[in-house]
Amino acid sequence: MKAIVNVYLKQGVLDPQGKATHHALNSLGFDGIKDIRIGKQIIIELDGLSKEDAMKKVTQMSETLLANTVIEDYTIEIA
């Protein structure tokens, strides 16, 4: 079972990496970009669990370690 956790900064939290990328793309001649935000994508391969149990486990992992919930949000997809 494969779980994908996307972790990104909450709306309103400054994203310097995104800002730098935005600036770099502009310098390279790419225009028409309104905003760029950069997050992490964590792909976890889990051993034999039901979809529900996997969701529960990965939510726990996200709360404990993968995301800093003070400044970050996360979404989980189980595939």
Place this chain on the structure above:
Amino acid sequence: MKAIVNVYLKQGVLDPQGKATHHALNSLGFDGIKDIRIGKQIIIELDGLSKEDAMKKVTQMSETLLANTVIEDYTIEIA
């Protein structure tokens, strides 16, 4: 228009960030994890472009700046 670029290390390229996360989760008591890989998710807000043009532009951005195609693969979703 919103484009999502997922950039991740090619299969076979060592992912130390993933390994460290795997180890940390094990230390916290999460078992049954086979593998963890960590990539970047880049969310780009683009000004009025057709879906096709957006795809073309974001592919160019990925090849030029967002991904290091020697060691990284990327996927693009236009939403």
